Amino acid sequence: MxxxxxxxxxxxxxxxxxxxxxxxxxxxxxxxxxxxxxxxxxxxxxxxxxxxxxxxxxxxxxxxxxxxxxxxVSFIKAKLKNKGKARLFMCPKCKRTLRIPKGKGKVTVNCPCGNAIKRKS
Ligand SMILES: [Zn+2]
Known part of the structure; x- marks a missing residue:
């Protein structure tokens, strides 16, 4: 069988x-x-x-x-795993999950694809 x-x-x-x-x-x-x-x-x-x-x-x-x-799916998995330690977001260009520590004010994140994103942490 x-x-x-x-x-x-x-x-x-x-x-x-x-x-x-x-x-x-x-x-x-x-x-x-x-x-x-x-x-x-x-x-x-x-x-x-x-x-x-x-x-x-x-x-x-x-x-x-x-x-x-x-x-x-990987973004949702990272969100579930995060438990509020860091701010997670997705790069609009390459859809990669990026993380920045919380409480650092407004920061610029450089994605490995070359895209620079300004976010509030
Ligand atoms: Zn990117």
Whole structure:
């Protein structure tokens, strides 16, 4: 049985961060379904898209889709990990997560991409 599953999944994309995000959002949308049926429908769309992406054989396209959301996912992970120690923000040019210590006033941050950003810490 395990060998058949391995053979079936060979050449298919599998799971990634976007699929996890789609499944979490479908769970949240289904929790809102008592308010309106639209949320339940949107949750089902998210699940169907996640399943489609998981079994897709167009690996290059799926990786491109995942690469578009990876900066945002890493920003959310950094925000959750931060616990109020530093001010986090995203570079508008390259979408990299930047951090500055809190309480230093207005500072200029130089991103590795060459973009200079003025922010209040
Ligand atoms: Zn940048």
């Amino acid at each position: 395990k060998q058949r599953l391995i053979a079936f999944m060979q050449g298919r994309y599998g799971n990634d961060e976007l699929n996890i995000l789609l499944l979490i959002s479908s769970l949240l949308l289904n929790l809102l379904s008592p308010i309106s049926e639209i949320f339940s429908g949107l949750g089902m769309v998210c699940i169907c898209y996640a399943i489609y992406r998981m079994f897709s054989k167009n690996i290059y396209q799926r990786r491109c889709e995942n690469a578009k959301i990876l900066p945002y």
